[in-house]
Amino acid sequence: MRDFACFGESGVQIADASSSSSSSSSSKNAQNQVTCIYQTQLGSRSCIITITWTKNLVGQGLSISIDDSTNQSLGKLEIKPWLFSKKKGSKCLDSDKMKAEVFWDLSAAKFGPGPEPLEGFYVAILFDLEMVLLLGDMNKEAYRKTGTSLPPSNAVFIAKREHLFGKKLYCTKAQFCNNGRIHDVVIECDTIGLKDPCLEIRIDRKRVMQVKRLLWKFRGNQTILVDGIPVEVFWDVHSWLFDAPVGSAVFMFHTRIAADKLPWSSSQVFGETQLRDLGFSLILHAWKNE
Template sequence: MVLDRMRDFPSCFGENGVQIADNSSYSSVGLSKSPHNLVTCIYQCKLLGKTCLIVLSWTKSLMGYCLGVEVNDLAGQCVCRVDVKPSLFHKRKGYKCLQVNAGKIDVFWDLSLAKYGSGSQPLEGFYVGVVCKGEMVLLVGDMRKEAIKKANAVPSLFGSVFVSKREHVFGKRVYKSRVQFSDNGKVHHLVIECETIGVNDPRLVVRLDSKIVMQVKHLRWTFRGNQTILVDGLPVEVFWDVYNWLFGTTFGSAIFMFQTCPRTEKLWASQTLDPSEPPWPCLLNSRESKSSDPGFALTLYAWKNE
């Protein structure tokens, strides 16, 4: 499917989706016209008796690394937020108790042994935990035993679901990321390749773990579209928009979305692309869905380093 409107991009998974705003995350890291190395992850959790969304924002800039932990309700309203800024990162671990109307939320983190790759999100040697009423409602990282001991908490009966990841990636021809399409699934190495400079008939190649899973030829005619691939037995819908790479007159990124939610026919909704206000995937309201699984979406903003 190729749409006539060139600057529209998906903003929700269904007509009854819930919009997830990201303005606070961007303002806190100072993103304006130029992109930062930013990874934002959204988890759906049960908190204080209600379903909520916990947003982790990992940022890398000239000042160093920054972590933002934000709790939103399903209306997209921020309930509370913790920012670990670069100037405070000499501690690299800490604890914050946040008072909210319905009780308190405790946030624990330890990045003192964190190991990073080329991006802003640590790969290992860290944990970030959110605790409420003695339950660890969210635990991210590989130091799980240390986190539970430090927080003196037990795992939540409801657990958490990783529903969305958005990442800014940079390169001249090759763009890389890591993706896990289900909570217990394999972590895949994702590579997108596209050469647009000096090529008469550019094509797009997507690889998972070095295996080609998708090719788009004649990209000047198919600069925007979608295709379904199979990953770990799951159908994954891939959407792409490379208009800025081919025809853009200003600095802009191509955008790719990989999403497992079955209701993809409603995915394309009007929204102007603006790096300072990027489109957010929406979570399908579980009350309107036949399944309680909200699915998972990875959105990549691919910026060319000329």
């Protein structure tokens, strides 16, 4: 997570290797990967749980990592993407620092075009026989399988990174705050053969942002309102305009806490702890189809 982005006073600059334009293989490797970051408590310890969904020619995959607030690894689990040979199961993450259990059932999961399941699944993480993270729509099955009871987990969804592909339109769904509404997000930008390309962002079909003179404003930021909440939008489309067709443009939607609490600086690189303190961040890497 610390490699996602660093922020300058005039916009967003990318530190993630997957957005590098050094090789066209970056786009291929980035295809169909979604990373979600959650903050929760393991006993008295604040921890970060990273869920990464992947998809390739041999099937769907899932990896889980748990780190403490100092980025020290507490445990990892990987389900290899060979047609989900382990579509249902459990595993104990046992180390000298903690002991947690992971339960999953993806046998009836339904997927859209991306690697993240839409419904018919659960992924549950337990610590001291208590549910610390529960994903999916099969809550009853998860609690019955794990032998736990309500209340549900208190994990907070703090960040998500996703790779999008298109020629002019880039579409996804986003939840800008924990337990908030799910919105349709569309980024539209045609840069082919245009002397003055324009960038437009729509949420639920409503235009919330438009950037003209994009050749001069290829990096920047602007505040929009979503559900009455201020959301800072950062964009960097330099690769679209000057490095095409190799590089990706990068967009970040950040739910702000308060303007005076946002310590943007040219040298600041935000990690999991900072993102947790500042709100929710959605990072989108938009690749142009060749």
